[in-house]
Amino acid sequence: MVMFKVSRVATTPIDGQKPGTSGLRKKVKVFMQPHYLHNFVQSTFNALSADKVRGATLVVSGDGRYYSKDAIQIIIKMSAANGVRRVWVGQNGLLSTPAVSAVMRERLGADGSKGSGAFILTASHNPGGPHEDFGIKYNMENGGPAPEVITDKIYENTKTIKEYLIAEDLPDVDISAIGITSFTGPEGQFDVDVFDSASDYVKLxxxxxxxxxxxxxxxxxxxxxxxxxxxxxxxxxxxxxxxxxxxxxxxxxxxxxxxxxxxxxxxxxxxxxxxxxxxxxxxxxxxxxxxxxxxxxxxxxxxxxxxxxxxxxxxxxxxxxxxxxxxxxxxxxxxxxxxxxxxxxxxxxxxxxxxxxxxxxxxxxxxxxxxxxxxxxxxxxxxxxxxxxxxxxxxxxxxxxxxxxxxxxxxxxxxxxxxxxxxxxxxxxGRHYYTRYDYENVDAGAAKDLMACLVKLQSDLTEVNKIVKGIRSDVSNVVNADEFEYKDPVDGSISKHQGIRYLFGDGSRLVFRLSGTGSEGATIRLYIEQYEKDPSKIGRDSQEALGPLVEVALKLSKMEEFTGRSAPTVIT
Ligand code: G6P
Incomplete structure (x- = not known):
């Protein structure tokens, strides 16, 4: 069995490693900077309780985007050095996000081992390639994304990190071939188990x-x-x-x-x-x-x-x-x-x-x-x-x-x-006419200002209704306006500033949010919805039915004034 040593590599914090809605997403060239991925992975290990690292089983795979293969080898070497017992890798480094979740919940190793956490290498729906995005997120034992207490801790750790552990002499593992490769380190055996990417998921x-x-x-x-x-x-x-x-x-x-x-x-x-x-x-x-x-x-x-x-x-x-x-x-x-x-x-x-x-x-x-x-x-x-x-x-x-x-x-x-x-x-x-307007990659400062302006406006509904009626007299009155806040009924945690809402008397809604998944600038999302119960009116074209509300939303938010955009990047 190949033996490996553990190296402690000195490093310094790198700015901007705060995980977003679904992990850390940046351009590939950002991830390829010296220590960038290493700092984040070590910060994650340091944010977990010791039993989720030492002697544990980790899943490491992703959507196969550019840089995944290099990242998997780095994470394998860092896992070995941090005392992880085994790493499970989908063949060729491929596992869909849902398949990772299924593997975490369903897969048993030959010795009865179960996954205790997963690094998923993906930037989801963002483009891939040398000039596009890479991403990494950590999922927990239940197969779900790490909760905010963990991601906040990871981020705090990235701001103070001084060193990371890596088994530099561990040879790269062939992740194209199914099978187990074993190594020995200071804490005993370390296995990399490459398995069929689909079978656990198909069974489920x-x-x-x-x-x-x-x-x-x-x-x-x-x-x-x-x-x-x-x-x-x-x-x-x-x-x-x-x-x-x-x-x-x-x-x-x-x-x-x-x-x-x-x-x-x-x-x-x-x-x-x-x-x-x-x-x-x-x-x-x-x-x-x-x-x-x-x-x-x-x-x-x-x-x-x-x-x-x-x-x-x-x-x-x-x-x-x-x-x-x-x-x-x-x-x-x-x-x-x-x-x-x-x-x-x-x-x-x-x-x-x-x-x-x-x-x-x-x-x-x-x-x-x-x-x-x-x-x-x-x-x-x-x-x-x-x-x-x-x-x-x-x-x-x-x-x-x-x-x-x-x-x-x-x-x-x-x-x-x-x-x-x-x-x-x-x-x-009944039918909920619905559309979403995305303004991608707008200036982050302008997006913030637009949102701040909408929040400020919410304090005076009479004023809001004056503006709204001035734009379109055929829409219903705004009866409530707030920023969405959520109290989790299970753990009591509170999440604030989760989107700006304008709620109309007839059940229509305008919602404004900043995307949490972009990697450059800011993306403003505008969600527009109108409920129609009357069966004779449910067959209209959705963009046409929503026309008046769209007009109100764009003018109320001064979208073009703030962003310089006369049209959204994507309409869904
Ligand atoms: C990811 C998350 C979803 C979320 C979506 C929102 O896909 O997994 O739960 O709805 O991002 O993205 P946004 O860009 O609107 O923050």
Missing amino acids: MKSIFDFQAIQKLLSSPSFTFCYDALHGVAGAYAKRIFVEELGAQESSLLNCVPKEDFGGGHPDPNLTYAKELVGEPPEFGAAADGDADRNMILGKRFFVTPSDSVAIIAANAVKAIPYFSDGLKGVARSMPTSAALDVVAQHLNLKFFEVPTGWKFFGNLMDAGMCSVCGEESFGTGSDHIREKDGIWAVLAWLSIIAYKNKDNLSGGKLVTVEDIVRQHWAIY
Whole structure:
């Protein structure tokens, strides 16, 4: 067995290593600076209790973006030096974010070992490549993102770090070959276990869904299916699940070979970036982001908003998905997500929670047995089977619902389509017209000023209504305006400044937030929503229906004045 020594390397703090909504994300060239990744990894080890490091089992993998392979070797060497007992690596360093969560919760080593934490190497939906983004985040034993107490501690540690530990003489491990490589260090044996990236995840999916029912749907002559992984890690799972397990045609997979630069594209599943899928519409289409935790659901020339998607899944889960056959414990959405889920929760008498943006808030509810299904407007949908959102799970949930709605109908007749399912849902629950305007990479100071101005305005509703009515007299009155604040019902922690809200008398909302996931400048997100209960008015074009509110939002916030932008970068 190869022996290794532990080196203590002197270092100094590096500015700006504060983890955002989902870990630390920076340009690759920033991560490649001497000591940059090392400082962050050591600061993470130092933020954990000793038993989560010494003798522990760590998962290290990611979406395969540029610099991942180098980063994995560095983290392996630092893990060895810090007394970690074994590192689990998905073959070729690939594990989707949901698969990491599944591995943390489900995988047992040959000796009964369980993962106690995970470094996930991803910048999610941000582009990859030598000039693009890299990212790293730490997940806990429950398979969910580290809570703020830990990420705050990591950040504090990055500001005072003086040295890190590394086994410099440990040879690089071949992560393309499945198998265990063992080494010996000052504290005994250290193993690197390279395993199949998909098998734990596939097993979990098979325990949740009725694969036979989905298989029948996929083989129906009137059903066409397409899945676009945008060259992210989802491709590694799509082939195994959709083609090998469910019998879909190989040709139904688009961009399913993971690439370090995502083929030069922007691996974010929305109508702007998942263009190929939008161009050639099948009966059912879906797309994923770089690390496969996001999803976009499409019918034939029909876009399902993520806010509607989670509501429709919640409304149908008990009948269509075996995992939920005993009922739902509760449902939850993030604040900027539309209230479509609220209406389902009221109808079905389900516990309901509104949390700040960020998946970690759902995890607490799930660990406490209070929530089964949750979702966010940012193309994230999931359930308590793991503690991350799950792109392929969402696709399987939709396929299950379509299969259920067509169960007596699969031998060639006209199918109930995605569009039919959504329209039927609106007819029962009403429709939440919804859109999001993103202003990406604007000047950070200007974005801050815009937000400050909106907060200041909130102190005088009479003044707000005067301005609003001056812009459009046909919108309802603003009845409340605040900054969203959340008290976690499980641990009592309070999260402040989670988005600026303007709430209208007819249930419409305008929400302004600064993105927590960008790597350069600031991104302003404007969320616009309007509820329509009248069945004769639910079929309008969404941009047209929301036109008056959009006008109010842009003028009220003086968007162009502050940002110099006359139009958003992306509309979803
Ligand atoms: C990540 C998180 C989501 C969150 C999203 C928001 O994907 O996992 O929970 O909704 O970021 O991103 P933003 O850029 O709006 O902060």
